[in-house]
Amino acid sequence: MSETIVVLISLMIIGALVAIETPRLLYSIISVGAVGFLLSIVFLFLSAPDLAITQMAVEVITLVLLLQCTGGLASEQVSDQGSLFSRAATGTILLVLALFGASMLADFPEFGRPVIDRFADTPSGIYLREGLQQTGAANIVTAVLLDFRAYDTLGEATVLFCAVMGALSVLRRQGRRQSEGSDQEGEEVT
Amino acid sequence: MNVPRPSEGMSLIVRTVCGWVKGFILLYGIYIILYGHLTPGGGFSGGVIAAAAFVLILLAEGARSAEATFSRQAAASGDCLGVLAFLALALLGLLLAGTFFANFWTTDPAARFTLLSSGMIPFCNMGIGLKVCCSLYLVAVVLSGIRQLRFPQDTKGEPR
Numbered sequence: 001m002s003e004t005i006v007v008l009i010s011l012m013i014i015g016a017l018v019a020i021e022t023p024r025l026l027y028s029i030i031s032v033g034a035v036g037f038l039l040s041i042v043f044l045f046l047s048a049p050d051l052a053i054t055q056m057a058v059e060v061i062t063l064v065l066l067l068q069c070t071g072g073l074a075s076e077q078v079s080d081q082g083s084l085f086s087r088a089a090t091g092t093i094l095l096v097l098a099l100f101g102a103s104m105l106a107d108f109p110e111f112g113r114p115v116i117d118r119f120a121d122t123p124s125g126i127y128l129r130e131g132l133q134q135t136g137a138a139n140i141v142t143a144v145l146l147d148f149r150a151y152d153t154l155g156e157a158t159v160l161f162c163a164v165m166g167a168l169s170v171l172r173r174q175g176r177r178q179s180e181g182s183d184q185e186g187e188e189v190t
Numbered sequence: 191m192n193v194p195r196p197s198e199g200m201s202l203i204v205r206t207v208c209g210w211v212k213g214f215i216l217l218y219g220i221y222i223i224l225y226g227h228l229t230p231g232g233g234f235s236g237g238v239i240a241a242a243a244f245v246l247i248l249l250a251e252g253a254r255s256a257e258a259t260f261s262r263q264a265a266a267s268g269d270c271l272g273v274l275a276f277l278a279l280a281l282l283g284l285l286l287a288g289t290f291f292a293n294f295w296t297t298d299p300a301a302r303f304t305l306l307s308s309g310m311i312p313f314c315n316m317g318i319g320l321k322v323c324c325s326l327y328l329v330a331v332v333l334s335g336i337r338q339l340r341f342p343q344d345t346k347g348e349p350r
Contacts, residue, residue: 049230057238061326064245069333136297136308137227146314150291157321161273164325171332
């Protein structure tokens with residue numbers, strides 16, 4: 001069980017490295033997609049089918065959109081030969097972060113047993129125990145999302161709404177054409 | 191069955207298969223939305239799957255066919271309608287039960303595990319599903335417009 005997750009996460013890390021190192025943008029997008037699909041399998045093994053479905057569907061749409069927007073472009077080769085000082089600073093920061101992370105690892109709770117279980121009457125425990133009685137929803141995830149924590153869902157819906165409105169108003173064609181004073185079809189200049 | 195014109199979208203094979211599966215994808219998305227309170231899934235994931243059906247039409251049959259199937263205007267209206275339905279349910283909770291987002295409609299405990307079993311939760315799921323489906327489809331339509339901006343030779347005329 002735990003070994004399976006370790007293998008899947010190692011594959012995800014390999015996919016992420018490939019996405020960074022590969023010369024073509026197309027290959028990067030495909031590797032990022034592989035990372036996302038592996039993540040949805042990890043969710044399945046951690047018994048979170050809701051998240052697995054969402055991750056899978058969002059991954060498909062994201063992959064399609066990324067391919068549509070970037071299709072055929074070669075990624076620009078950037079030589080990252082920074083100055084000695086910037087490389088030393090990056091190394092120092094990474095080292096400090098790794099030290100802090102290593103010191104935190106000792107205090108982590110056991111895998112699969114969240115620290116919130118140590119206390120008696122935590123909200124999550126109450127949700128799990130009384131969710132079905134209080135809401136009537138058999139799927140506890142939906143009960144939490146739409147009843148106990150509906151404010152969060154409203155915030156998420158608002159964020160998505162604002163993002164779509166922003167995309168529509170930035171990428172609209174009408175205003176661009178009028179401000180340039182030309183009315184020819186397909187004449188927009190990036 | 192009308193044969194699609196070869197001038198737009200992808201090849202005939204892709205478009206024929208798209209014609210077969212698009213209805214099932216949409217049906218699966220609607221199922222995930224409607225049964226979100228009983229089985230894994232919910233408004234967001236079901237909405238994304240339903241949007242995938244329309245994005246498939248957009249990719250396989252071209253922008254014109256997608257516009258005829260699900261127009262940009264209708265998608266924008268559905269987007270706003272979904273958010274407003276969700277907010278209206280929240281405000282109804284405030285009016286009828288005194289708390290914002292209160293689950294005001296308590297259903298019979300004997301009806302547990304049936305479709306109409308958990309008060310307003312299925313209706314919230316429907317609102318969110320409609321909203322997510324329409325907004326993701328809108329994003330896909332708008333971004334396919336970007337491609338025409340960046341690669342004008344794909345659509346018409348000389349390259350930049």
